[in-house]
Amino acid sequence: MVPLxxxxxxxxxxxxxxRISNDSSRRHLSxxxxxxxxxxxxxxxxxxxxxxxxxxxxxxxxxxxxxIKSTGPIxxxxxxxxxxxxPFTGYYxxxxxLGAQGDFITSPEISQIFGELLGIWCVSEWMAAGKPKxxxxxxxxxxxxxxASDVLRVFNQLGSVLRACEISVHLVExxxxxxxxxxxxxxxxxxxxxxxxxxxVYKSGVTKTGLPISWYKDLQDVPKGFAFYLAHEFFDxxxxxxxxxxxxxxxxxxxxxxxxxxxxxxxxxxxxATFASKTLIQRDDxxxxxxxxxxxxxxxxxxxxxxxxxxxxxxxxxxGHNGTKTDTFRGFRGHQLHDVLTAPGTADLTADVDFRYLRxxxxxxxxxxxxxxxxxxxxxxxxxxxxxxxxxxxxxxxTHRNLIEAYDxxxxxxxxxxxxxxxxxxxQSRVISQEAKLEKRSSTASPIAGFSELQL
Numbered sequence: 001m002v003p004l005x006x007x008x009x010x011x012x013x014x015x016x017x018x019r020i021s022n023d024s025s026r027r028h029l030s031x032x033x034x035x036x037x038x039x040x041x042x043x044x045x046x047x048x049x050x051x052x053x054x055x056x057x058x059x060x061x062x063x064x065x066x067x068i069k070s071t072g073p074i075x076x077x078x079x080x081x082x083x084x085x086x087p088f089t090g091y092y093x094x095x096x097x098l099g100a101q102g103d104f105i106t107s108p109e110i111s112q113i114f115g116e117l118l119g120i121w122c123v124s125e126w127m128a129a130g131k132p133k134x135x136x137x138x139x140x141x142x143x144x145x146x147x148a149s150d151v152l153r154v155f156n157q158l159g160s161v162l163r164a165c166e167i168s169v170h171l172v173e174x175x176x177x178x179x180x181x182x183x184x185x186x187x188x189x190x191x192x193x194x195x196x197x198x199x200x201v202y203k204s205g206v207t208k209t210g211l212p213i214s215w216y217k218d219l220q221d222v223p224k225g226f227a228f229y230l231a232h233e234f235f236d237x238x239x240x241x242x243x244x245x246x247x248x249x250x251x252x253x254x255x256x257x258x259x260x261x262x263x264x265x266x267x268x269x270x271x272x273a274t275f276a277s278k279t280l281i282q283r284d285d286x287x288x289x290x291x292x293x294x295x296x297x298x299x300x301x302x303x304x305x306x307x308x309x310x311x312x313x314x315x316x317x318x319x320g321h322n323g324t325k326t327d328t329f330r331g332f333r334g335h336q337l338h339d340v341l342t343a344p345g346t347a348d349l350t351a352d353v354d355f356r357y358l359r360x361x362x363x364x365x366x367x368x369x370x371x372x373x374x375x376x377x378x379x380x381x382x383x384x385x386x387x388x389x390x391x392x393x394x395x396x397x398x399t400h401r402n403l404i405e406a407y408d409x410x411x412x413x414x415x416x417x418x419x420x421x422x423x424x425x426x427x428q429s430r431v432i433s434q435e436a437k438l439e440k441r442s443s444t445a446s447p448i449a450g451f452s453e454l455q456l
Contacts, residue, residue: 060089060345064265065257073254073268075276076329077239077294083344084237085174091345092175092237106233107317107374107416108147111406113390115150117381117450118315122151122228123158124449125313126165128430129226134166135312136227140219140299141234142171145182151230152186156209169213170222179203179215186213219302229303229314229425235353236318238295241276242329244269245288250277255341265341282360289326291351297361300425304365307425314425315450316358322371323356355423367431369424369451374410375417377450383411422450 060083067082068074084091107114126135139148148169155162169186173179183190186207193205200221204214216222242253252274258264270277280292303314321328331338333347340349355371362368387407391400411417426448
């Protein structure tokens with residue numbers, strides 16, 4: 001491991017910020033994308049054809065009712081899985097729900113600086129690991145590919161630093177529609193890619209910057225090796241199980257047909273313990289209502305195993321809590337909160353990420369950092385320095401205003417700055433133990449980008 005002191009790290013951040021392209025006109029908040037604080041987490045707009053949405057919703061509802069009649073009440077996790085990712089009618093499967101013309105907007109879509117700083121984070125950790133000869137950039141749920149595009153632009157701009165390193169790009173995406181959008185942004189287009197819908201690598205080619213790129217539907221299919229895993233607003237849409245504490249013990253909350261209205265759904269309490277309530281609840285949990293995402297636990301466990309065996313790191317950015325919140329399951333549609341059981345398939349379904357649960361699911365294989373607020377992480381990464389560089393290289397008043405508005409959107413504690421959290425998985429060897437520090441007072445751990453309090 002190559003040691004870096006805080007001073008050299010700060011100088012490196014400043015150097016990286018100056019060497020990255022100063023084009024600030026590529027993306028900004030337009031006047032039509034002004035969001036109020038209550039709409040930031042899942043910003044919705046009605047852009048789809050109303051009739052088409054109604055028909056799709058009716059198909060999903062009929063499918064769910066038939067399933068419940070056949071097998072009995074279903075878990076919230078099964079409901080979310082059907083509504084969001086069913087291959088035929090799923091909310092995410094056949095639509096691009098991101099951006100100003102979609103159903104919600106995310107930090108990478110608002111400001112290019114966000115993705116640039118995550119790119120610098122990867123480079124910083126690569127250097128701290130001793131500059132391995134190769135690494136994978138893996139993104140889970142890449143959306144429109146905007147974050148990956150910004151990260152790859154940083155890699156390209158820092159080509160002199162990374163010139164001896166072989167980099168490959170791996171995107172885990174289940175949506176055919178979104179994978180097409182990603183391909184248009186990151187490559188020369190679908191016609192330049194190889195396609196095999198039945199293979200683990202269902203699409204592959206070369207990025208615009210000349211790096212090999214591949215698409216997968218499952219993390220397990222991504223080749224192992226030293227890798228940086230990015231997951232931005234990925235875990236919040238994974239299916240959750242909901243549980244309620246009763247006098248008889250924990251009971252799972254299920255979804256059933258409303259007997260008063262056969263075309264509607266309702267929440268019910270399982271009459272007895274289910275397999276999920278027996279196996280997922282932590283005995284020391286003192287809350288009376290708990291949401292657990294078992295799928296997230298599996299993914300985190302796999303990431304921890306990969307990082308332990310092959311090296312690298314994972315950086316997760318999402319809204320969530322540290323094991324304190326209870327009922328966070330909600331839907332958003334048309335700028336407003338939407339009943340999660342009404343018109344399934346027409347609204348985004350989401351739940352806050354429980355970072356304490358993710359930490360537990362690493363089983364101690366890796367070191368975990370965070371969660372810390374997005375504001376704190378980006379401050380530590382030097383967002384103010386990067387903003388000053390962009391402002392300095394443009395005299396256009398409109399561009400200045402757009403840069404400041406985007407900065408405010410992702411940093412303001414009343415907007416995205418406090419609500420969104422950053423959480424990292426790193427090899428245990430990355431952080432020198434306190435005992436080692438005491439034994440070797442001359443040893444200093446390399447500052448971990450974003451999670452170290454740095455004075456710029």
